[in-house]
Amino acid sequence: MRPSDGAAVVLRSSSRFAAWHWATGQAQQILAAGDLGRILRLFRAVHGLSQTELGQLLGYDKTYVSAIELGKRSVEDVGSRRRIADQLRLPPHLLGVTDEADTDHRAMLQFGESTVRLAEIARQSGHATEAVAELWPLVARLEARLEDGHAERGVLRLLAQARVGLGVALGNVLPEERLATAARWTGKSLPIASYFGDRAFSSSVLRMHGNELRKAGMKGAAVDRLQHAAVLAPDPTARAAVLPLLARAAGALGDGTLFDTVVSETAALLEEVEHTSLFNPYALHEIRLRGLVATGRADMAIRLVEQAPEPTMTVAPQWRVIELITVAHVRLLADDRDGASTCLEAAVFEATRQRLPHQLQRIMRAAGDQLPASRDAAGHALDRLRQEMAA
Missing domain, CATH: 1.10.260.40 (lambda repressor-like DNA-binding domains)
Structure with a gap:
């Protein structure tokens, strides 16, 4: 029947x-x-x-x-x-x-977990485009399975991780006017994380989504998500993963009080928690500089710019670009055009090599009318990337 x-x-x-x-x-x-x-x-x-x-x-x-x-x-x-x-x-x-289709499904889950891990390694190594290319097909297959009504725990969790990974990778390779797309992909994982009621998982998803919201210019929403992620963080290591991003979002929002509070807690945790590519003294120095400028304390940033600590670990290539642009901005505020020009020249080269349009746009803003050569170099590189993306 x-x-x-x-x-x-x-x-x-x-x-x-x-x-x-x-x-x-x-x-x-x-x-x-x-x-x-x-x-x-x-x-x-x-x-x-x-x-x-x-x-x-x-x-x-x-x-x-x-x-x-x-x-x-x-x-x-x-x-x-x-x-x-x-x-x-x-x-x-x-x-x-046991049948062939189900065996293929279980193999897909095992393969998918490896794909998510390898895509994150690729993104951290400066190959975000490759990460996107790996994650698109996986997300499509998992979403098709969910649409068919197959919502096993493994499928849902892997789908949430893949969506977040895809959104973060897109956040590296998309220009500013399209960064809302990256935020939407990370946001699509929030209902799954909330449904499971897993604090660590929810904190992780909220952390990544909040950072993409900040990059897309939705600063208030970014702070809200990142504060929620910090509250849900189950231990100091998880909280340390959130705080640098919350500090950056608070600075972008212009909330000096919240920025100072979060930076102080982050600095205190540096002695307690193992360092990562984001949670380390070198990254915190860049976050301090940018936040001080954004909250109207450029004089303090100028005094700090020469006090950069040596990296305690290998710095991800994109973080090096971010740091170069921020330092150049501060040097220009100190009227050090030669120093700023040197930083931006290196930043243009690395951002072009890593295909980071958003960072090229930051370079153009930092250079402005004071360093037209750096601005134009970044603009030409951005035009080439746009043409390649359009093709």
Whole structure:
């Protein structure tokens, strides 16, 4: 017996998050046990179906569904279990059925986890374009599976991670006028993180989304997301990952009080938490300089500009570009045109080599009318990147 149209309508009209209930802790326990009766009861509860309606969907009568749920009848043949898995939008192996399609799916999840990790390494190494190229197909496959109603915990978590990775990578390679696209991709992971109720995961997603909002010019929203990420951070290491980005967003917003508070806490944690590509004295120095200028204290930034600490670890290439531009800006405020010109020349070369249009636009603003040669060099490089992107 095929599912009736009425049952299909009931499923279509249910909550858009209904399928996500398969990813909850309760559902994971039920699925791990392979108890078909409990699985059917959960499915009915999620979708608001009666036993009669579920029977129509599966091709059984109400009595048979009731017997399965009570454990009085079992479904042993592979064909029936495969059909049930298909109708409930579950991977067949969860009902004891192994087939080629499900094996391919599990391989995709394993491959996807590696793809996300390798894409992040590529982005941190200055190859954000390659990271985007790797993550687009993975996100498309995972979203197609979710659209089909397959929302296992592994699929949802991997999709959230892939969306965030894609958004952050796009934030490196897109020009300023298109950075809202990067923020939208990271933002698409927020409902998944919130649904799981995992503080560490939610903090991580909010952190990345908040930083992309800042880059897109949505400063107030960025501070809000990053403050939320700091509150949810489960330990000092997670909090240390948020604070530098929160300091940068507070500075961009012009909130000197919040900026000073966050910078002080960040500096204190430097002695306690292991350094990373963002959380280290070298990166904090650049954040201080930019924030002081943004909050109207250029004189303090000028006094600090010569006090840059030596890197305590290998600095990601894009962070070196960011630091060069900020230092050049401060040197211009100190009327040191030669020093600023030297910094911007190196920044143009690196930003062009790494294909960072947003940083080329920062160079153009920093150079302005005072260093027209640097401004024009950055502008020409940006035009070439735009032409390549358009092609």
